[in-house]
Amino acid sequence: MTEELFKQMAQSIIDGDSDLSVELAKKAIEINMHPLEAITKGFVVGVNYIGDQFGLGEAFLPELVMAGEAMKAAVAVLEPELIKLGSARETMGRVVLATVEGDIHEIGKTLVGTMLSASGFEVTDLGVDQPAEKIIGKALEIDAQIIGMSALLTTTMVRQREVIEELDKEGLRPRIKVMVGGAPITRDWFQKIKADGYSEDAVGAVKVAKELVGKGD
Amino acid sequence: MQPKLSLLDDALIARILDEAYQLMLKPGIKVQNEEARKLLAEAGAQVDEETMIVRIPEQIVRQALETAPRQFHLFDYEDQPKVQYGGDAVHFDPGSSGICVLIPETLEHKTAVTEDLIRIIKVAESLPQYDAQSTAVVCDDVPKELHDLYRLYLVMLFSKKPIVTGAFTNTTVHHMIDMLAIFAGGRENLREHPRAIFDACPSPPLIWSNFGAGNLITLARAGVPAEIVSMPLAGAAAPVTLLGAVTQHAAECLSGITIHQLARAGSPIVWGGAASTFDMRKGGTPFGSVETAMIGSSYTQVGKSLGLPTHAYLGGTESKILDMQAGLESGMGAMIGALSGINMISGSGMIDSLLCHSPEKLVIDAEGIAMAKRMVQGMMIHTETLATGFYEGVNFKGGDFLKQRITLQLFQKEQHMPGKVIDRDSMRGWKESGSLDTFARARIRVTEILASYLRPELDPVQVAELHAFVLTLAKKAGMKNLPMIENFEFA
Numbered sequence: 001m002t003e004e005l006f007k008q009m010a011q012s013i014i015d016g017d018s019d020l021s022v023e024l025a026k027k028a029i030e031i032n033m034h035p036l037e038a039i040t041k042g043f044v045v046g047v048n049y050i051g052d053q054f055g056l057g058e059a060f061l062p063e064l065v066m067a068g069e070a071m072k073a074a075v076a077v078l079e080p081e082l083i084k085l086g087s088a089r090e091t092m093g094r095v096v097l098a099t100v101e102g103d104i105h106e107i108g109k110t111l112v113g114t115m116l117s118a119s120g121f122e123v124t125d126l127g128v129d130q131p132a133e134k135i136i137g138k139a140l141e142i143d144a145q146i147i148g149m150s151a152l153l154t155t156t157m158v159r160q161r162e163v164i165e166e167l168d169k170e171g172l173r174p175r176i177k178v179m180v181g182g183a184p185i186t187r188d189w190f191q192k193i194k195a196d197g198y199s200e201d202a203v204g205a206v207k208v209a210k211e212l213v214g215k216g217d
Numbered sequence: 218m219q220p221k222l223s224l225l226d227d228a229l230i231a232r233i234l235d236e237a238y239q240l241m242l243k244p245g246i247k248v249q250n251e252e253a254r255k256l257l258a259e260a261g262a263q264v265d266e267e268t269m270i271v272r273i274p275e276q277i278v279r280q281a282l283e284t285a286p287r288q289f290h291l292f293d294y295e296d297q298p299k300v301q302y303g304g305d306a307v308h309f310d311p312g313s314s315g316i317c318v319l320i321p322e323t324l325e326h327k328t329a330v331t332e333d334l335i336r337i338i339k340v341a342e343s344l345p346q347y348d349a350q351s352t353a354v355v356c357d358d359v360p361k362e363l364h365d366l367y368r369l370y371l372v373m374l375f376s377k378k379p380i381v382t383g384a385f386t387n388t389t390v391h392h393m394i395d396m397l398a399i400f401a402g403g404r405e406n407l408r409e410h411p412r413a414i415f416d417a418c419p420s421p422p423l424i425w426s427n428f429g430a431g432n433l434i435t436l437a438r439a440g441v442p443a444e445i446v447s448m449p450l451a452g453a454a455a456p457v458t459l460l461g462a463v464t465q466h467a468a469e470c471l472s473g474i475t476i477h478q479l480a481r482a483g484s485p486i487v488w489g490g491a492a493s494t495f496d497m498r499k500g501g502t503p504f505g506s507v508e509t510a511m512i513g514s515s516y517t518q519v520g521k522s523l524g525l526p527t528h529a530y531l532g533g534t535e536s537k538i539l540d541m542q543a544g545l546e547s548g549m550g551a552m553i554g555a556l557s558g559i560n561m562i563s564g565s566g567m568i569d570s571l572l573c574h575s576p577e578k579l580v581i582d583a584e585g586i587a588m589a590k591r592m593v594q595g596m597m598i599h600t601e602t603l604a605t606g607f608y609e610g611v612n613f614k615g616g617d618f619l620k621q622r623i624t625l626q627l628f629q630k631e632q633h634m635p636g637k638v639i640d641r642d643s644m645r646g647w648k649e650s651g652s653l654d655t656f657a658r659a660r661i662r663v664t665e666i667l668a669s670y671l672r673p674e675l676d677p678v679q680v681a682e683l684h685a686f687v688l689t690l691a692k693k694a695g696m697k698n699l700p701m702i703e704n705f706e707f708a
Contacts (some may be wrong), residue, residue, distance in 0.1 A: 025552050057498055060497035060498055061496075061500055104420055104424070104426065105420070107454060108500065154385070155361060155385045156312070163605075183572065186316065186328055188357070189328070201501070202500055
C-alpha cells in the first residue's frame with residue numbers, strides 16, 4: 001500500500017501533474033505518513049528520475065519545469081506538517097536567486113532555480129529587478145549559503161559586482177557564496193568581480209552550487 | 218523576377234494581425250515608460266497607471282500605420298543612399314553587441330576590447346556583401362557608461378558605410394544622435410539623410426520597458442530611424458507555436474510603432490526582430506535553428522503586408538568554432554532571409570548564439586551572402602532566344618560554348634564568382650595551396666584584408682569634434698583618456 005503510494009507520488013512528479021501531487025501529499029498527511037518520508041521516498045524519486053533523464057538528453061526542459069512545479073506544490077502541502085513535527089527537510093543548502101536591479105530577464109535564472117530545487121537545494125527566487133539590499137536581506141533572513149545572480153544585459157551585469165562589494169563590506173563572505181550567470185557573463189567577468197562560482201548553463205550551475213556547499217561529486 | 222519565400226497565405230496573415238490586435242487589448246501591453254503611457258492615453262488608450270498595462274485599441278494602431286513611412290534610405294559618409302529600407306531590397310550587416318571575439322590561434326572566446334572591434338569594422342568595411350556596418354562588439358576596455366556610444370565612435374572613425382546600431386540607455390541615445398549629427402552637419406541634416414538606424418527592443422512577452430519605449434520616443438522626435446527588435450522566444454517567453462510567436466511579435470511591433478508614431482508621426486521605423494525558438498534541451502536561444510528562420514521569414518511577411526520596412530536577425534549559429542555546423546546554419550539562415558526579401562539581415566560574423574564575433578566568419582559568411590544575393594537575382598533572361606541562338610556553328614563538341622563571345626560577355630552576370638575562401642580547385646591544386654580548410658583560408662583572407670585596408674578620409678574638423686565629444690563623456694565616466702587608437706591623430 002505504502003509502496004504503491006510512493007510510486008504514485010514519484011509518477012505524479014514525472015508527469016508534472018501538480019493537482020495529483022498535491023492530492024497525494026494530502027493523502028500522506030491523512031494516513032499519518034511522516035512528511036519527510038513522503039518527500040524522500042516518494043516525490044524526490046520522481047524529481048531525481050526526471051533530473052537524470054534530462055542529464056541524459058532524454059527529458060526536456062518543459063518536463064523538468066513541470067516536474068519542478070509539481071514538486072513545489074507537494075512540498076508546500078507537506079512543509080507546514082513538517083514544521084509542526086519540529087523537523088525540517090534536509091537540503092543540499094539554501095539559495096537565494098535574483099535577477100539584478102534594472103534587468104527583467106529571468107528565463108535562465110528560473111531554470112537554474114528549477115534545476116537546483118530538483119537537485120535538493122532549497123531555493124528562494126526573488127524574481128527580477130532586485131536591488132542589492134533586498135538580495136542580501138533575504139539571504140540573511142533565511143540564512144542562505146549561496147546567492148545566485150543573473151543578468152542578461154551588459155548594462156546591468158555591473159550590478160552583480162555591487163552585490164559582491166556590499167557583501168564584502170558587511171563581512172558576509174565567505175559565509176555567503178556568490179554565483180553569477182547570464183548571457184553576457186564570461187569567465188573574465190566572473191574573475192574580475194571575484195564571485196565564487198559561475199556557469200554558462202543551468203546544468204553547470206548545479207555542479208557549481210554543490211561545490212560551493214562542499215557537496216561536490 | 219525576384220524569387221520569394223512565403224510561409225503564410227493572406228488568410229493566415231489576417232488571422233495573425235487579428236489576434237495581435239486582440240492581444241493589445243487583452244492582456245494588453247505593459248508599458249514601463251511614463252511618457253509612452255501618457256502618449257497612448259492621450260490617443261485614447263486605456264491606461265492602468267498602477268500595473269502600467271495599456272489596452273491599445275486597433276484604431277490608434279491603424280492611425281500609426283498610416284503615418285509610418287513605407288520606405289527610407291540610410292546614407293553613407295559621402296551622403297549616398299546605400300541601404301534601402303522598404304520593398305523587397307535585401308541587405309546584410311554584421312551581428313551586433315557581441316561580448317567576445319574568437320581568437321583564431323587558440324579558438325579561445327576572448328572578451329572584446331577596442332582593437333578587436335576595429336579589426337571587425339575593417340573587415341566588414343572591405344567586404345562589399347555588407348551594405349552596412351554594425352556596432353559589432355562591446356569593448357571591455359572602456360567603462361560601461363560608454364559601452365554603446367564608444368562602439369559607434371569607432372565605427373565612425375573607421376568606416377564610411379551606413380550603420381546599424383543601438384543605445385543601451387535613455388541618456389546615451391541622445392549622445393549617439395549628437396555624435397552622428399557632428400558628421401552629418403547638424404541634427405536637421407541627419408534627419409534628412411540618416412547614416413544610422415537604432416535598434417529598440419521590447420521585452421517579451423508584450424512589455425515595452427522604460428528604456429525600450431524611451432528610445433523609441435527619442436528616436437522618433439529626432440527623426441532618426443528606429444528598428445524594433447522584438448524577441449519572442451517560442452516556448453519560453455512566447456507561445457511554443459511558431460505562429461503564436463509570430464503573433465506576439467506582431468503585437469510587440471504594432472504597439473511599438475504606435476508609441477513611436479505618437480511621439481512624432483512620419484518618423485522612419487522598421488518591423489524587425491531577433492526572434493528564435495527556445496532550446497528545450499539546453500535552455501538556450503538557437504539562432505541557427507530552422508524554426509528561428511521560419512519565424513523570421515513569417516513575421517517579415519506580416520510586416521510587408523502592412524507595407525513596412527523589415528529586419529531580422531538570421532544567419533546565426535550555436536557553434537563555438539568555425540566548423541561545418543557554423544557554415545550550414547549561417548548559410549541556410551542567410552538564404553532564407555534573402556528569399557524572404559528582408560531589408561536588413563543582421564547576424565553575420567557571429568558564433569555561440571550571437572555572443573562571440575569573428576572577422577574570419579565575416580569573410581566566410583560574405584560568401585554565403587553572395588550566394589543568397591545571387592539566388593535573389595533569380596533566373597534572368599539575357600538573350601532573345603533562351604538557347605537556340607547559341608547553337609549556330611556548334612560542332613557537337615564540348616567546349617564550343619567557351620569560344621562564344623557571348624559566354625565572355627555573360628558569364629559574370631550568370632555566375633557569382635566566389636572569393637578565395639571557397640575552394641573549387643582540383644585535388645592537386647588544393648594540395649599545392651597548402652591543403653587548407655575553410656577556416657585556414659579565411660584566416661589568410663582576413664590578414665590580407667587588414668593589410669590592404671585604408672582608413673577612410675574624413676573631415677579632420679569633424680573628427681576632432683567627435684573625439685572631443687566622446688573624450689568629455691569618457692572623462693565624466695572616470696577615464697583619463699580614451700584607449701590608444703592606432704596612431705590616429707586628433708587635432
